[in-house]
Amino acid sequence: MTDSDAILDRLMSLHPKVIDLTLDRMHRLLAALGHPERAIPPVIHIAGTNGKGSTQAMIRAGLEAGGQRVHAYTSPHLARFHERIRLAGDLIPEADLAATLEECEAVNDGQPITFFEITTAAAFLAFSRVPADYTLLEVGLGGRLDATNVIDRPRLTVITPVSIDHTQYLGDTLEQIAAEKAGIIKRETPVIIAPQQEEALRVIENRASGLSAAIHAYGQQWMAAPDRDGMIYQDDIGVWDLPLPNLIGAHQIQNAGTALAALRQLGATDLQATAAVTQAEWPARMQRLTHGPLVDLAGAQAELWLDGGHNPAGGEALAATLAALPRRPTHLICGMLNTKDVTGYMRPLAPHAASLTAISIPGEQNTLSAAETRDFVTAAGLSARTAESPAQAIGQIVDTDPHARILICGSLYLAGRILRENG
Template sequence: MSQSDQILARLMALHPKVIDLSLDRMHRILAALGHPERAIPPVIHIAGTNGKGSTQAMIRAGLQAGGARVHAYTSPHLAHFHERIRLAGDLIGEDTLAATLEECEAANDGQPITFFEITTAAAFLAFSRVPADYTLLEVGLGGRLDATNVVDAPRLTVITPVSIDHTQYLGDTLPLIAGEKAGIIKPRVPVIVGPQEDEALRVIETRAQGLTAPIVAYGQHWMIQPDRDGMVFQDDHGLWDLPLPNLIGPHQIQNAGTALAALRALGATEAQARAAVTQAEWPARMQRLRRGPLVDLAGRAELWLDGGHNPAGGEALAATLSALPPRPTHLICGMLNTKDIAGYLRPLAAHAASLTAIDIPGEENTLPAAETARIAGLVGIPTGTAPDASQAIRKITANDPEARILICGSLYLAGRILRENG
């Protein structure tokens, strides 16, 4: 176990007995650290239910293509915690991470604080010490009371599509959830708005108008659509004729549009726009695995990985599968017990030849494989269970050696698979 892993394990123990979404603990630790959040490069703050990570990855690729040095903060990580913090383009080094975490641990002085809060404080501290041109800040949960929402005057805010998720914290209706996401909007700071349901858009627009924040919304101020073998982005400034995103799936066209609208607001060129959609890297979003022990085990079968986990993620995944060349698709699925399992699986039923349910290894909130299988059966997918992904792959390829195998249902599962596959 690395030094940073040991510190992270200690920080887990500081978790409050009861989770109350509040910024009080963040303000306390940031004050103890000398307010590093006030000393970081201009912030692009990104909230939303789906597409935050992909959109951030495209904005980062576009900015870096223009020569900018870009910090980036994202969560959760997949294989290693270091993935959450990029300093001027590079993943944070082990020595820097360990030293920064220890500094935050000392400043916190044993007081209750969530893991996300204290590690977000560590990210701010690291960002404040390395020169860069921009800081891309991805919200962890919601927006209004998220630990990242302590920056008073970002350069830009971005809201990707809002849908139902995390109802135990954010509310159980779309307007309530949209209200939480819209909490990142700041006075007079432009807000880029991705495609939204009408009732979510109304909430976002009302919040923006109340804060005199210029709104740049899909369908009103910018559009994007497929065109021949590429796509066309259009706004009040003109038109960009671009290739399709290198991130796979029809939903990535809309994510690209949101990223391009943000880049346009930052003064990007068409060359940067092209780099944004062709050079973005974002693992476990319909990612084809091409090497590693699990790929070897799959033999002639295709092996894919996706971390989507809510109904909108299931719909996006179904649309992606329908756009791929026809091939029997077998799902290996593990999910958390906090998710809408049927809502996620229902869109996939038309595309799945079978589903093999597994537990998420090492995750206390995993839904038992038998329960995942039961719900998959209710939505019409032929189901079974397996002890783990390796045995599920063996089971599928024994019956269909040239299958398309998609491991899906959770970012936590995706992270375990990436570690297992080396």
């Protein structure tokens, strides 16, 4: 265990509720720290239900291709906490992370604060001490009351596609959820709006108009679409004729368009636009695993894939991706949290699956058991079996189909376990 691991374990105990949406505790701690959030480089603040991470990765790739230094904050992490904080392009060093966490812990002085809040404060503190040109800030949950929403004047806000998720915290209608996401929009700050359902778009645009925030919405001020063997982006300034995104899936074209619309507002060049779609890296989004113990277990004739999508919109995007791949029997290994709409996630995937093996997510308190996931999957119209572990599930599949395409899916937390287990 590293020093930062020990500190992170202690921070988990400072507030009994994992999620408790309010900004009061965050404002208190940031004031005690000397307001580091006011001293960080210009912020591009990103909210939405799906596509936040991919969009952020493409914006970062584009900015860095132009020689700019970029801080980035994202959550959750997959294999190591350090993934959440990038300082001028590089993952935060262990010594810096441990020192920054300890400083926040000492200043907080044992007062109630959630894990996400205090670690977000630590990220702001780290960002304030390292020079950079931009800070990419991904919302953790919602937007209006998210711990990241303490930036008074971001350079730009971005709303990726909004769909139903986290209803216990954000509301059970699309309009309510969109209102929470739109809470990051600030007065006279341009907002990039990804493709949205009509109900969500109306809420977001009303919020932006009320704050005199310039609107740059898909289908109005910009568009992106597949074109021959690549994609095209177009807005009032001009056209970018680009390769397809290197992140796999048709939905990545809309994520790329959103990133390009943001980059256009930041004065990006043609070279930066190309880099955004061809150089972005974002693990566990339809990621092909090519080496490691689990790949060895699957054997040379099988394919092993990993995806962290976990809500109905994520299931639809994944189903479209599978439909576009070369035909091959696809066997799913699925583990999900008990806060998710499992049937809604699985329903679009069912027609593309030759089989499904349900597992629990190792080490996760809120995991569904393998049997519970199996029962939800059955309700979605797909017969399923269970396994005790990802390795056992892979073994069961390749015993019957050595040429299988195996897709491990259902949760970013499961994806993180797989990446750690696979080395």
